[in-house]
Amino acid sequence: xxxxxxxxxxxxxxxxxxxxxxxxxxxxxxxxxxxxxxxxxxxxxxxxxxxxxxxxxxxxxxxxxxxxxxxxxxxxxxxxxxxxxxxxxxxxxxxxxxxxxxxxxxxxxxxxxxxxxxxxxxxxxxxxxxxxxxxxxxxxxxxxxxxxxxxxxxxxxxxxxxxxxxxxxxxxxxxxxxxxxxxxxxxxxxxxxxxxxxxxxxxxxxxxxxxxxxxxxxxxxxxxxxxxxxxxxxxxxxx
Amino acid sequence: xxxxxxxxxxxxxxxxxxxxxxxxxxxxxxxxxxxxxxxxxxxxxxxxxxxxxxxxxxxxxxxxxxxxxxxxxxxxxxxxxxxxxxxxxxxxxxxxxxxxxxxxxxxxxxxxxxxxxxxxxxxxxxxxxxxxxxxxxxxxxxxxxxxxxxxxxxxxxxxxxxxxxxxxxxxxxxxxxxxxxxxxxxxxxxxxxxxxxxxxxxxxxxxxxxxxxxxxxxxxxxxxxxxxxxxxxxxxxxx
DNA sequence: CGGCACCTTGAAACCGATCAAAGGGTGTGG
DNA sequence: CCACACCCTTTGATCGGTTTCAAGGTGCCG
Numbered sequence: 005x006x007x008x009x010x011x012x013x014x015x016x017x018x019x020x021x022x023x024x025x026x027x028x029x030x031x032x033x034x035x036x037x038x039x040x041x042x043x044x045x046x047x048x049x050x051x052x053x054x055x056x057x058x059x060x061x062x063x064x065x066x067x068x069x070x071x072x073x074x075x076x077x078x079x080x081x082x083x084x085x086x087x088x089x090x091x092x093x094x095x096x097x098x099x100x101x102x103x104x105x106x107x108x109x110x111x112x113x114x115x116x117x118x119x120x121x122x123x124x125x126x127x128x129x130x131x132x133x134x135x136x137x138x139x140x141x142x143x144x145x146x147x148x149x150x151x152x153x154x155x156x157x158x159x160x161x162x163x164x165x166x167x168x169x170x171x172x173x174x175x176x177x178x179x180x181x182x183x184x185x186x187x188x189x190x191x192x193x194x195x196x197x198x199x200x201x202x203x204x205x206x207x208x209x210x211x212x213x214x215x216x217x218x219x220x221x222x223x224x225x226x227x228x229x230x231x232x233x234x235x236x237x238x239x240x241x242x243x
Numbered sequence: 244x245x246x247x248x249x250x251x252x253x254x255x256x257x258x259x260x261x262x263x264x265x266x267x268x269x270x271x272x273x274x275x276x277x278x279x280x281x282x283x284x285x286x287x288x289x290x291x292x293x294x295x296x297x298x299x300x301x302x303x304x305x306x307x308x309x310x311x312x313x314x315x316x317x318x319x320x321x322x323x324x325x326x327x328x329x330x331x332x333x334x335x336x337x338x339x340x341x342x343x344x345x346x347x348x349x350x351x352x353x354x355x356x357x358x359x360x361x362x363x364x365x366x367x368x369x370x371x372x373x374x375x376x377x378x379x380x381x382x383x384x385x386x387x388x389x390x391x392x393x394x395x396x397x398x399x400x401x402x403x404x405x406x407x408x409x410x411x412x413x414x415x416x417x418x419x420x421x422x423x424x425x426x427x428x429x430x431x432x433x434x435x436x437x438x439x440x441x442x443x444x445x446x447x448x449x450x451x452x453x454x455x456x457x458x459x460x461x462x463x464x465x466x467x468x469x470x471x472x473x474x475x476x477x478x479x480x481x482x
Numbered sequence: 483c484g485g486c487a488c489c490t491t492g493a494a495a496c497c498g499a500t501c502a503a504a505g506g507g508t509g510t511g512g
Numbered sequence: 513c514c515a516c517a518c519c520c521t522t523t524g525a526t527c528g529g530t531t532t533c534a535a536g537g538t539g540c541c542g
Contacts, residue, residue, distance in 0.1 A: 074388055074389075074392055076392065076477065077477055078477055080392075080396045081396075082388075082391055082392040082395045082396055084388045084391055084392075095380075095381055095384050096381065096384055096385050096388065097381070098377050098378055098380075098381035099378045099381035099382040099384075099385055100385075104385050104388070105388065124370060124373055124374060124377070125370075127367070127373065128366070128367045128368075128370065128373060129367075131363060131364075131367065134363055134366065134367060135363060137377075138337050138363070138376075138380070139337055139338045141334075141337075141377070141380040141381070141384065142334055142335060142336070142337035142338035142380070143338040144384050145334050145335055145338075145380065145383050145384060145387065146335050146338055146339075146343050148384065148387035148388065148390075148391065149313055149321075149323045149335065149343070149344065149387065150313075151387075151391055152321055152323055152387065152390055152391065152394060153313055153315065153319075153321040153323075155391060155394035155395050155438060156321045156394050156435065156436075156437075156438035157319045157320075157321055157435075157438065159497075159498090160497080160498070190519090190520065190521090191520075191521065191522095192520085196395065196396075197395075198395075199394060199395035199396065200498070200499090201498075201499055201500080202520090202521080203498090203499075203500080203521090203522085203523085204497090204498055204499075205521095206520095206521060206522055206523080207498090207522085207523080209521095209522095210522075210523080222506085222507075222520085222521080238315065238316055238317050398529075398530095399529075399530070429487090429488065429489085430488075430489065430490095431488085439530075439531090440530075440531055440532080441488090441489080442489090442490080442491085442530090442531075442532085443529090443530060443531075444489095445489060445490055445491080446490080446491080446530095448489095448490095449490075449491080461488090461489080461538085461539075
């Protein structure tokens with residue numbers, strides 16, 4: 005049991021510089037360890053939670069890769085985000101005590117379960133933690149605004165370029181390559197996130213390959229010319 | 244001075260059922276009164292804050308109407324939201340201690356200034372307030388996801404119909420008509436929010452008028468057939 | 483009353499969607 | 513271990529909705 009509790013401790017987690025405990029003191033982190041007492045495994049293709057599920061906890065991605073998506077009555081759906089290691093899932097549930105999206109694992113995954121009432125209690129004790137929770141929520145809001153910009157005013161090539169740059173930047177922060185990545189999602193899921201059809205996603209990939217900007221082999225993508233991608237996102241930087 | 248502090252008190256504000264103090268006890272509201280010690284007037288067309296401004300406070304709209312928008316290096320911009328009475332502006336600033344969007348008054352407005360560090364301090368004292376702040380942030384996230392759905396997978400008519408229904412619903416919650424409204428923003432601003440050009444917004448309004456769904460005279464809009472608008476948003480509800 | 487900002491409407495161009503078909507990969511069961 | 517099935521992806525051709533370009537109209541404010 006003691007061994008087990010060490011196993012799930014933030015204080016001994018190699019993600020602590022990326023994840024919720026970022027910036028907490030030793031003391032604070034030990035307290036946090038008691039809040040985050042359980043982990044949960046989610047098999048590829050299954051849900052961490054579904055729309056309408058009662059909200060109880062936030063989840064920190066320990067390993068694996070998720071998408072969150074909302075589905076309308078008439079069957080359309082929209083991927084609202086992709087979450088990787090160290091990122092927090094479930095903030096949507098706070099407002100109405102139930103989740104307003106589905107969180108689906110795109111590969112076998114493990115999350116740390118953080119009962120939200122306990123997190124609130126501890127937040128009242130430590131202003132560092134409190135402020136950190138606020139920052140995480142604010143970060144999500146700012147990210148969403150960026151996606152709105154992308155969906156509202158970018159063309160297909162710009163969207164995909166922005167998407168790739170964002171992915172690779174987040175992966176790089178986790179110690180992976182700046183230029184190579186494996187996509188964990190299908191063309192259709194990318195399309196849903198970016199507001200385009202899977203055929204358009206595929207065509208745009210092909211276009212980038214023709215232009216020598218990237219290399220693609222199925223889910224593997226290699227960025228050959230980062231600057232070119234940046235220029236695609238921001239066409240007239242020099243005006 | 245005492246008279247003045249009463250004037251800006253949440254406890255005597257007629258918006259307290261809509262705004263931040265919603266659900267707080269008398270005692271808690273009195274404490275909150277000390278946090279929200281100032282109001283600020285913003286003239287039509289001017290900014291409450293701009294991108295890059297240092298973040299210090301959240302703002303509750305006391306009167307008037309705002310838009311928030313982000314602008315890219317190459318001059319494109321995206322309206323990320325419209326805020327009316329009782330709604331909170333400034334959550335974007337928490338994550339990086341500076342604002343990541345502009346907040347512009349679309350008519351002469353007044354806001355209550357809530358220094359965020361004081362709000363955090365008080366939040367640590369009252370879990371009702373703490374949870375309420377979390378809900379406000381979560382609500383913004385859920386709203387943003389809805390906009391992503393709209394931008395990512397709806398056609399022009401659906402977007403505008405959803406927009407009108409949303410506006411009128413929020414106005415109704417504030418005691419205004421369920422069927423009539425005055426738009427505080429231009430066609431271009433509507434278009435920016437909905438990811439379409441101002442001409443398309445105008446054409447879509449005209450289409451709705453032709454179909455007898457609404458009546459439009461400049462900024463004045465009267466909804467003649469709410470059900471029809473709902474059907475436009477959700478085309479095949481009966482399948 | 484004149485200027486200006488905003489709005490409407492038309493015609494043509496274009497981008498991405500749709501429809502269609504065929505070509506890989508991968509995983510499971512024989 | 514191989515084969516088949518299924519899913520994912522690519523590519524082509526056509527279609528359609530939105531944008532773009534353009535011109536004219538309306539209302540408001542100084």
